[in-house]
Amino acid sequence: xxxxxxxxxxxxxxxxxxxxxxxxxxxxxxxxxxxxxxxxxxxxxxxxxxxxxxxxxxxxxxxxxxxxxxxxxxxxxxxxxxxxxxxxxxxxxxxxxxxxxxxxxxxxxxxxxxxxxxxxxxxxxxxxxxxxxxxxxxxxxxxxxxxxxxxxxxxxxxxxxxxxxxxxxxxxxxxxxxxxxxxxxxxxxxxxxxxxxxxxxxxxxxxxxxxxxxxxxxxxxxxxxxxxxxxxxxxxxxxxxxxxxxxxxxxxxxxxxxxxxxxxxxxxxxxxxxxxxxxxxxxxxxxx
Amino acid sequence: xxxxxxxxxxxxxxxxxxxxxxxxxxxxxxxxxxxxxxxxxxxxxxxxxxxxxxxxxxxxxxxxxxxxxxxxxxxxxxxxxxxxxxxxxxxxxxxxxxxxxxxxxxxxxxxxxxxxxxxxxxxxxxxxxxxxxxxxxxxxxxxxxxxxxxxxxxxxxxxxxxxxxxxxxxxxxxxxxxxxxxxxxxxxxxxxxxxxxxxxxxxxxxxxxxxxxxxxxxxxxxxxxxxxxxxxxxxxxxxxxxxxxxxxxxxxxxxxxxxxxxxxxxxxxxxxxxxxxxxxxxxxxxxxxxxxxxxxxxxxxxxxxxxxxxxxxxxxxxxxxxxxxxxxxxxxxxxxxxxxxxxxxxxxxxxxxxxxxxx
Numbered sequence: 001x002x003x004x005x006x007x008x009x010x011x012x013x014x015x016x017x018x019x020x021x022x023x024x025x026x027x028x029x030x031x032x033x034x035x036x037x038x039x040x041x042x043x044x045x046x047x048x049x050x051x052x053x054x055x056x057x058x059x060x061x062x063x064x065x066x067x068x069x070x071x072x073x074x075x076x077x078x079x080x081x082x083x084x085x086x087x088x089x090x091x092x093x094x095x096x097x098x099x100x101x102x103x104x105x106x107x108x109x110x111x112x113x114x115x116x117x118x119x120x121x122x123x124x125x126x127x128x129x130x131x132x133x134x135x136x137x138x139x140x141x142x143x144x145x146x147x148x149x150x151x152x153x154x155x156x157x158x159x160x161x162x163x164x165x166x167x168x169x170x171x172x173x174x175x176x177x178x179x180x181x182x183x184x185x186x187x188x189x190x191x192x193x194x195x196x197x198x199x200x201x202x203x204x205x206x207x208x209x210x211x212x213x214x215x216x217x218x219x220x221x222x223x224x225x226x227x228x229x230x231x232x233x234x235x236x237x238x239x240x241x242x243x244x245x246x247x248x249x250x251x252x253x254x255x256x257x258x259x260x261x262x263x264x265x266x267x268x269x270x271x272x273x274x275x276x277x278x279x280x281x282x283x284x285x286x287x288x
Numbered sequence: 289x290x291x292x293x294x295x296x297x298x299x300x301x302x303x304x305x306x307x308x309x310x311x312x313x314x315x316x317x318x319x320x321x322x323x324x325x326x327x328x329x330x331x332x333x334x335x336x337x338x339x340x341x342x343x344x345x346x347x348x349x350x351x352x353x354x355x356x357x358x359x360x361x362x363x364x365x366x367x368x369x370x371x372x373x374x375x376x377x378x379x380x381x382x383x384x385x386x387x388x389x390x391x392x393x394x395x396x397x398x399x400x401x402x403x404x405x406x407x408x409x410x411x412x413x414x415x416x417x418x419x420x421x422x423x424x425x426x427x428x429x430x431x432x433x434x435x436x437x438x439x440x441x442x443x444x445x446x447x448x449x450x451x452x453x454x455x456x457x458x459x460x461x462x463x464x465x466x467x468x469x470x471x472x473x474x475x476x477x478x479x480x481x482x483x484x485x486x487x488x489x490x491x492x493x494x495x496x497x498x499x500x501x502x503x504x505x506x507x508x509x510x511x512x513x514x515x516x517x518x519x520x521x522x523x524x525x526x527x528x529x530x531x532x533x534x535x536x537x538x539x540x541x542x543x544x545x546x547x548x549x550x551x552x553x554x555x556x557x558x559x560x561x562x563x564x565x566x567x568x569x570x571x572x573x574x575x576x577x578x579x580x581x582x583x584x585x586x587x588x589x590x591x592x593x594x595x596x597x598x599x600x601x602x603x604x605x606x607x608x609x610x611x612x613x614x615x616x617x618x619x620x621x622x623x624x625x626x627x628x629x630x631x632x633x634x635x636x637x638x639x640x641x642x643x644x645x646x647x
Contacts, residue, residue, distance in 0.1 A: 188340055189373035189431075191360045193387035194438065203390070207377040 040267070047260025057261035067245070071265070074242040077156055077231070078224035081163045082217050088164070089171035089216065090209075096172070097179040115169040123233045126162040127153060130234065154236035162234045163224055170223065171216035178212025211281050218277045222270050242266055291316035291474055292337075292442060297346030298498075299332050306332040308498040309346070314476070316441075319468055321477045323485040323521070324495030330478050333495075334444050337476065339363050350442065366435030366473070370447040372427045374419035380430050381406070381415040387438045405433035408467060425456045429463065436471060445477045449484065461487055482522055486510070494518055515557055516645035519568050526574075526613045527566035527645070528587075535559045540644050542567065545609035550585050552639070559646035566645045573641040574615040576603070576633050586636030589613065594627040601627065605635055 047057050061067050092111070096104045114122070129135050130152040137149040152158050186208075190200040228243040235241065240248070242262060249259035290313035299307040307329040314320050322330035335341045337348055339360030347354050355363050374383050384405050388398045406412045409429040419427055428448050435443055445464075449457045465488060468475055479485055485492050486506040493503045494517075502509055502518045513519035516527070530550075534541040539552045540559050544567070559565055592612070593604035601622045603615045613635065 183371055183373065185369050185371050185373045186375065188338075188360070189367065189369060189434075190375070190386075192338060192363070192365060192367045193390065193434065194361050194364070195386075195390045196361055199390045203386070204375055208375075 040263075043256070043260040044264050045260075046256045047258075047264055050257035050260075057257045058265075060258060061261050061265065067262070070240050070242055070245045073156060073239050074225055074266075077159055077163065077241060078221050080160050081167055081224045082221045084160070084164045085167050085171040085220050086213060086217060089168055089175055090213070092168075093172045093175035093179050093212075096176045098184070111169050111172055114165075119166065119229055120233075122166065123162055123230050126158070126165070126230075126234060130158050130161065153234055156235065156239050158234035159231045159239075159241070162230045163227060166230060167220040167224060170219045174215040174219065175209065175212045178209050178215075182208050214277055214281050218273065222273060225270060226266055290314060291318075291351060292476075293347075293349040293352075294333070294337070295347045295349065297333065297336060297343040297348065299329075299336060299341055300344045305498050307336070307343075310498070310500055311346075312493060312500065312503065314474060317472045317474055319475045319477065319488060319490045321479060321485040321489035321492045322495055323479060323482060323492050324501075325480060325521070328495035329498035330480075330493075330495040331446055332498075334446055334476060334478050337442075338365060338367055338444055364438065364440050365442050365444060366438070366440035367444040367446070368428060368431045368435050368448040370450055372419070372424065372431070372451070374422075374427055374430055374434070376419050378419075379415065380411065380417050380419070380422070383419065383430055384433045384437050386434060391438065401437055405437050408436070408470065409433045409463065424452050425460055428452070428460065432464070432467065436467070436473065441474060443473045443475045445475060447479055450479070450481075457484070464488060486522075492522075494521060496521075513556065513568075516566060516568070516647075519556075519643075519645065524571050524614060524616075526569050526571060526615075528569070528607070528611060528613070530565055530567050530644070532559050532561055532563050532565050532644070532646070535561050540565070542644060544587060545611075546587065546607065548585075548587060550639075550642070554640075554643045555646065556643055557646045559644055564647050566647065567642055568645055569613075569637050569642045571602075571614045571616045574613070574635055574637050576605075576615070576617070576635055578631075578633060584636050585639055585642065586634050589633055589635045591627070591629055591631045591633055594629065603627075605633070 048055065050057075092107070096107055096111075098104075099107070127134075131137070132149040132151075132153075134152070136152060137146075140146045141149065152161070182205075186204060187200055190204045195203060226243050227241070228247065231241040232244055232247075235244070242265075246259045246262050246266075249255045249262065292314040294310060294312040294314075296309050296311050297307060298305065298309050310329070310333055312320075322333060324330045332341060336343045337355075339355075339358065343356065348356055350363075374380075375386065378386065381402050384402045385398050388401060393401075402415070403412070406415055409432055411426060411429055411433070414422065414426065414430075419430070422430065431448070449460055452460065461484060464475075467473075477485075477488060489506060491504060492506050492509055494501045494509060496517050502514045504512075506522075509518055509522045513522060519525045520527070528544060530542040530544050532540050532542055533549070535555065538555055540555050540561075541549065541551045542553055542565065543549050550567070553567065587607055589605040589607055591603060592606045595602040596619065599619055600616045601619050603617065605613045605615060607613060615635070
């Protein structure tokens with residue numbers, strides 16, 4: 001994100017070479033068109049063509065309390081995960097930026113390694129931890145804090161816990177980049193100006209990191225909206241999320257039309273959120 | 289009673305001593321500069337007054353009251369930093385208003401004060417700009433306005449001009465002097481630039497290795513340096529190696545490497561007979577002549593370099609034993625044969641312009 005701080009000089013080599021600067025992007029662009037744009041368009045077309053031309057799939061989707069509940073679940077989980085990752089990620093990102101290099105490198109390695117570990121392995125690990133006879137429930141029962149196992153799995157609680165963990169690096173990394181770009185002397189100046197720690201945080205730290213928080217939150221929220229594996233493994237059939245619903249419609253019910261409608265709803269919501277983010281924070285041109 | 293009293297403060301980081309037993313008293317309204325090379329402890333001392341470092345030993349008293357137990361946001365001290373520290377998300381006016389806003393002053397008072405401060409630094413028309421739209425010099429002037437907005441009795445400045453170019457530095461030095469006169473605020477200023485220190489300060493504390501090497505008016509430090517370090521740091525100096533033949537009551541008789549003897553040279557520091565020393569002469573106190581046998585002390589030299597730098601000529605002269613001596617001469621006084629490289633010349637000086645520093 002810091003790259004965008006550099007003013008784009010009109011005499012940059014790419015600009016002087018004119019349109020040819022675009023050429024390196026073409027292979028990737030071709031790939032995206034081939035494996036993303038075309039299939040998505042095909043699916044969207046099926047949503048208005050199957051079983052018969054018209055908007056009946058959308059009418060079904062928005063007319064069913066079951067499907068609306070899935071949509072509600074999806075938003076609830078994505079929102080909760082985003083809020084919790086901001087609250088948990090901010091102190092970590094801050095520590096990464098100011099800690100002595102040994103500790104910040106160690107913590108950074110932990111964050112990155114957890115991101116690189118196989119997603120299924122991590123999700124199964126949460127199953128072990130969260131189940132009725134899992135480590136968490138047994139520990140709490142042995143301590144006498146609870147008498148019955150807490151329902152931590154096969155519901156939205158389990159999905160939220162698992163996804164918060166998986167999304168945390170996507171919040172920490174952009175936030176860390178933003179915080180690191182702030183000169184610590186600014187906080188010394190704020191302090192001598194008379195700002196308490198709380199005032200320095202609310203009046204200086206938060207405004208200066210807002211773009212990083214927004215970037216991380218957007219990333220986490222949008223990824224959470226469409227997440228599949230973790231909700232499928234840690235969630236319950238009674239509380240599905242949208243991606244699960246789409247998979248079920250395609251795999252079990254072979255209802256490609258309705259699946260396409262659900263996918264379009266997800267895509268439109270995602271794009272709308274992205275637009276809001278652009279409206280307020282531009283293309284990451286704000287600090288960070 | 290002194291306004292600000294720094295009493296025997298020391299600061300160690302691990303086993304590195306950054307500041308060692310520094311004491312200093314500053315009067316209200318005074319402009320005192322901490323001058324010294326990097327790592328001499330001058331900034332560390334300033335940061336202890338600001339409250340960013342806690343002294344290992346010693347006390348800092350402002351108007352008789354110790355301020356060490358107060359966090360920096362309660363000390364009511366103003367500070368301008370070396371780096372640009374304006375809040376990038378706030379306009380110029382809002383930056384200046386910041387200290388008043390966190391003090392929850394009424395809006396009318398804030399508006400009036402912001403206007404007054406921007407007028408003080410002559411940036412009224414920039415009130416609505418963002419810091420990124422200002423030049424470095426303008427940013428530091430806004431930082432100065434922000435630091436003075438809450439009428440702090442003490443203003444700290446930590447190399448505020450070091451990121452600016454020379455011409456701009458001089459301009460802002462004039463501004464700082466004017467603002468000091470206009471507001472009467474007590475200023476503690478840190479710099480490694482001796483010209484800046486000389487032009488701004490009432491008194492200079494010259495730091496070296498965590499201690500104050502000498503404290504006094506700029507002219508005192510220049511004309512009566514107490515140690516070789518001070519003589520070397522303030523102004524340009526030549527040091528000619530010599531042997532001390534005799535030492536008596538603040539004066540010494542010495543022998544230069546070419547065998548020429550000088551009598552009754554004023555001594556600074558330790559000078560034992562038989563020991564070695566450095567004979568210090570300022571480059572602008574030297575004179576050249578093609579003739580031998582002029583009155584006063586002198587040595588034979590060869591001109592090895594001459595540079596014309598506007599009002600003055602800068603000469604490099606080589607002594608008979610191979611040492612280099614720097615000399616400056618007003619360009620109007622230099623004759624054509626003075627500036628021919630390789631010419632044999634006689635370098636001489638008034639006896640009272642040379643002094644001896646023991647080693």
